[in-house]
Amino acid sequence: MASADRSTETEEYLPSLYRPSTILPISRHRNALLYLIENYPVTIVVGQTGSGKTTQLPQYLHEAGWSRDGKIIACTQPRRVAATTVATRVAEEMGVRLGEELTLRGFRGVMQVGYSIRFEDMTSMSTRIKYMTDGMLLREALMDPLLSRYSVIMIDEAHERSLSTDILLGILKKIRRKRKELRIVVSSATLQAEEFVRFFMGTEDDAQSGKGNEKEGGGNELAKIISLEGRCYPVDVLYLEEPTENYVEKAVQTVFDIHLKEGEGDILLFLTGRDEIENTVSAIRERSQDLHHRAPQLLPLPLYAGLPHDQQLAVFDPPPENHRKVIVCTNIAEASITIENVVFVIDSGFVKLRAFNPHTGIDSLTSVPISKASATQRAGRAGRTRAGKCFRLYTEAAFGEDMVETVIPEIQRSNLAPVILQLKALGIDNVVRFDFITPPPSELMVRGLELLYSLGALDEYARLTKPLGARMAEMPLDPMTAKIVSPFRSQPTKTQKVKTNGIQLLNSIEFGCTEQILNIAAMTSVQNVFISHEGEKKPAESAKRKFAVEEGDHLTLLNVYQAFTTKGQKSSKWCRDNYLNFKALSRAVSVRAQLKKYLERFTADVDQARSRSDTATGESIRRCLTTGYFAHAARMQPDGSFRSVSGNVILWAHPSSVMFNRKADWVIFHEVVETGNKTFIRDVTSVQKNWLLEYAPEFYRVRE
DNA sequence: GAGCACTGC
Numbered sequence: 001m002a003s004a005d006r007s008t009e010t011e012e013y014l015p016s017l018y019r020p021s022t023i024l025p026i027s028r029h030r031n032a033l034l035y036l037i038e039n040y041p042v043t044i045v046v047g048q049t050g051s052g053k054t055t056q057l058p059q060y061l062h063e064a065g066w067s068r069d070g071k072i073i074a075c076t077q078p079r080r081v082a083a084t085t086v087a088t089r090v091a092e093e094m095g096v097r098l099g100e101e102l103t104l105r106g107f108r109g110v111m112q113v114g115y116s117i118r119f120e121d122m123t124s125m126s127t128r129i130k131y132m133t134d135g136m137l138l139r140e141a142l143m144d145p146l147l148s149r150y151s152v153i154m155i156d157e158a159h160e161r162s163l164s165t166d167i168l169l170g171i172l173k174k175i176r177r178k179r180k181e182l183r184i185v186v187s188s189a190t191l192q193a194e195e196f197v198r199f200f201m202g203t204e205d206d207a208q209s210g211k212g213n214e215k216e217g218g219g220n221e222l223a224k225i226i227s228l229e230g231r232c233y234p235v236d237v238l239y240l241e242e243p244t245e246n247y248v249e250k251a252v253q254t255v256f257d258i259h260l261k262e263g264e265g266d267i268l269l270f271l272t273g274r275d276e277i278e279n280t281v282s283a284i285r286e287r288s289q290d291l292h293h294r295a296p297q298l299l300p301l302p303l304y305a306g307l308p309h310d311q312q313l314a315v316f317d318p319p320p321e322n323h324r325k326v327i328v329c330t331n332i333a334e335a336s337i338t339i340e341n342v343v344f345v346i347d348s349g350f351v352k353l354r355a356f357n358p359h360t361g362i363d364s365l366t367s368v369p370i371s372k373a374s375a376t377q378r379a380g381r382a383g384r385t386r387a388g389k390c391f392r393l394y395t396e397a398a399f400g401e402d403m404v405e406t407v408i409p410e411i412q413r414s415n416l417a418p419v420i421l422q423l424k425a426l427g428i429d430n431v432v433r434f435d436f437i438t439p440p441p442s443e444l445m446v447r448g449l450e451l452l453y454s455l456g457a458l459d460e461y462a463r464l465t466k467p468l469g470a471r472m473a474e475m476p477l478d479p480m481t482a483k484i485v486s487p488f489r490s491q492p493t494k495t496q497k498v499k500t501n502g503i504q505l506l507n508s509i510e511f512g513c514t515e516q517i518l519n520i521a522a523m524t525s526v527q528n529v530f531i532s533h534e535g536e537k538k539p540a541e542s543a544k545r546k547f548a549v550e551e552g553d554h555l556t557l558l559n560v561y562q563a564f565t566t567k568g569q570k571s572s573k574w575c576r577d578n579y580l581n582f583k584a585l586s587r588a589v590s591v592r593a594q595l596k597k598y599l600e601r602f603t604a605d606v607d608q609a610r611s612r613s614d615t616a617t618g619e620s621i622r623r624c625l626t627t628g629y630f631a632h633a634a635r636m637q638p639d640g641s642f643r644s645v646s647g648n649v650i651l652w653a654h655p656s657s658v659m660f661n662r663k664a665d666w667v668i669f670h671e672v673v674e675t676g677n678k679t680f681i682r683d684v685t686s687v688q689k690n691w692l693l694e695y696a697p698e699f700y701r702v703r704e
Numbered sequence: 705g706a707g708c709a710c711t712g713c
Contacts, residue, residue: 079711118713135712164712273709305710330709352709365709410711422713476713528708594713655706673708682708 024052025229032226033057034064037152041176042184042200042223046193048230049380053187054082054156055090058129061152062112066183067128071151076134078162079336080117087115087122087131118476119590134164138171141426142474146175147182154185159192159373160335161409161437167419170435171426173200190227191373191406197223199437233383235345239396247348247393248276252283254391255326258344259291259298265343265388266325268333270378272352272367277302277328284326296322303329303337306528309583315339334377338384345382347375349394349403355413358443360647361631363415364674371407375399412440416448417479421457424464425473431462451631454699455483456490465490467602475598476591477521481670484508484628485521485595487603511624513616514599516558520621522592523557524670524683526584530656540579548658551618552667552685554625556658561588623695626687629668630696634681635689636664642681644672645692645700654680666692 026033026047036043047053054075061073077083091113114123116132123130134155141147153172158165172184186196200223244250251269258267271277284300291297299319303312316339319325327339331351351370356363370378375392382388392399411419423431432445452458457469457479464470468490472482487509508517523529530544547563549555564585568574575582634642634651642651651672653659659667670683693700 133712139713160711162711275707306708332710334710336710354709367709418713654708656708661705675708678707680708 025231026052026056029228030060036224037183040224044193044196044225045187046190047228050231051228054086062129066151072149073129073152074150075131075154075156076137078134078157078160080133083115083117083131083133087113134168138164146179152183156187158186159189163410166411166437169437173435193225233387235379235383236389237379239392243395248280250393251346254346266341267344268342268381269328269346271348272350274304280328298326299323300326303327305332341385342381343388345378345390347378347392356415358447360649362672362674369403372403373406409438416444417451420448421473421479455479471602480628481521484517484624508624511620513621513624516616516621518592518595519561520554520558522588523561525591526588528581529584531579531581543579552659553657553683554685555618622685622687623691626691627695630692632669633692635666651679651681653684654682657684659684
């Protein structure tokens with residue numbers, strides 16, 4: 001132990017190129033890992049942060065020959081940033097190992113180690129180890145259903161149970177039956193290891209009947225667990241003696257208690273959202289003025305995903321002399337972002353979680369108690385640099401009795417329309433019987449199937465339609481947006497033919513607005529287009545008004561996109577002057593380019609479509625939007641609220657919408673978010689009632 | 705008249 005500790009210290013002085021990877025805890029398990037992977041189809045690696053599994057295991061596999069004969073070792077990550085940083089680091093390490101070829105070091109390393117994320121494919125023919133986002137591997141499965149290029153597929157951070165991870169696990173279990181030589185590695189936190197084993201042990205029929213067994217191989221031959229110790233420092237966990245009514249107030253108080261009574265080290269405070277964070281930062285700043293001017297000072301910094309990028313980076317800067325940083329953050333710092341030098345963690349015990357209600361079709365975003373796994377993860381953030389302390393703003397009894405072990409997987413609380421579409425495109429005809437590690441509730445399945453049917457992506461036998469449904473699945477868009485971008489008509493179903501005199505869902509080419517629809521689809525795919533600098537709300541509002549279009553947000557977003565790419569010349573200065581988010585708009589440009597490539601592949605008529613786009617009117621664009629968003633329709637009530645068509649729910653235009661204080665009758669909207677006690681619709685556009693009846697006759701006939 | 709956890713293709 002002593003020697004391990006010493007080498008950890010020296011590590012910080014050494015350039016990363018010479019990082020002595022042999023001292024990582026995983027190196028002791030090298031042979032055991034290789035033995036298991038050689039002899040068992042599935043290996044579950046239980047490893048804490050800092051065990052080195054992500055960086056070392058793919059290298060061991062490479063050295064052991066798993067990348068011979070042109071095969072590739074894949075390692076998936078739930079986040080883009082992880083895929084790129086890990087790949088870069090492993091390329092450096094391998095460069096060192098090829099010591100005699102010093103001049104080729106970086107080159108050789110980068111060529112053998114690559115990464116693939118959306119918009120960035122850093123791989124080549126000679127790539128042997130490939131880090132990638134889990135969503136990217138799923139995309140590849142559309143082209144190569146057996147993922148035949150890969151000899152080993154490691155699903156890293158599987159315990160996070162992202163949508164893509166869960167789908168991949170089911171797909172991999174299926175692939176493994178056809179490719180006995182494929183090796184699957186699942187990396188997991190302690191709590192869920194057994195669940196992964198049970199999943200891979202069970203046959204498909206067992207999954208349906210709810211019981212696993214060990215039929216295949218006649219025993220425990222399929223999946224094995226191996227545990228790696230992590231490398232982190234001990235963290236003292238402290239609880240409240242009495243529960244608190246107001247954790248925000250308690251948090252501020254705890255910050256000052258730590259500041260006055262504890263030693264050096266920064267503080268990480270977990271809260272739930274932007275509002276709470278900004279209020280807390282101000283409260284800490286205000287109360288800091290009471291500190292003696294020569295005593296150590298506090299520097300409170302907000303951190304959440306919606307914060308402009310430069311302000312996010314501020315949390316990594318070393319604080320000025322005589323200052324202690326207090327980073328007040330959302331869940332973003334639980335797994336996505338690591339900040340060095342944090343010694344104290346304050347955990348509110350809450351997180352905002354999204355859940356989809358299949359009866360109303362509404363996504364709610366509400367604050368709920370975290371899971372035990374999350375609490376452990378948050379506490380661990382205090383022990384990355386040296387021994388730390390975690391102050392939990394709840395009682396030990398609440399931890400033991402009120403908190404669930406792990407959070408409900410995303411697949412059990414999401415709109416499944418995109419999942420179903422993806423599975424169908426992967427050739428899974430019977431999605432209800434698909435081998436999910438945890439099957440989603442049937443109401444979610446039914447709702448998803450209904451939506452896809454009404455969009456024309458599935459026929460009355462729930463088969464994927466061709467070309468429309470198949471093409472929709474290929475595009476990186478949600479199904480409703482994919483419908484309006486897709487250049488294909490849906491084939492009328494038998495009942496439609498009878499009931500609607502042959503009127504069908506049209507497409508953007510026929511409406512003559514393909515170019516505009518591409519821009520709108522790209523804009524609704526990015527977040528936070530408008531920025532409001534703190535204390536500058538007024539000028540930001542009037543800047544926004546310049547782009548506003550009376551008919552709604554979609555045409556307003558179209559205006560912004562067109563201004564950015566023409567007048568604004570895609571410049572960051574122009575964005576600043578107009579209170580627009582340069583990064584978001586640049587991303588919209590990339591998304592649009594990508595969507596355009598899909599369209600070009602789908603149809604040779606794009607040029608023709610472009611010439612017709614000059615004649616596009618606001619009305620034709622709004623009509624086209626209606627063909628995809630008819631299920632998201634609502635009607636304004638006399639009091640200014642809206643009543644939704646499906647679920648009959650009271651909705652309010654989001655304050656960011658141009659419809660916030662405008663009169664309208666019928667509208668369609670991109671998304672609904674329920675927060676606290678109000679339900680908001682975002683990206684709202686006015687339409688006419690007869691368009692809804694015209695473009696979605698069956699949907700509205702049923703509703704009436 | 706007042707507000708948006710986190711990811712990913």
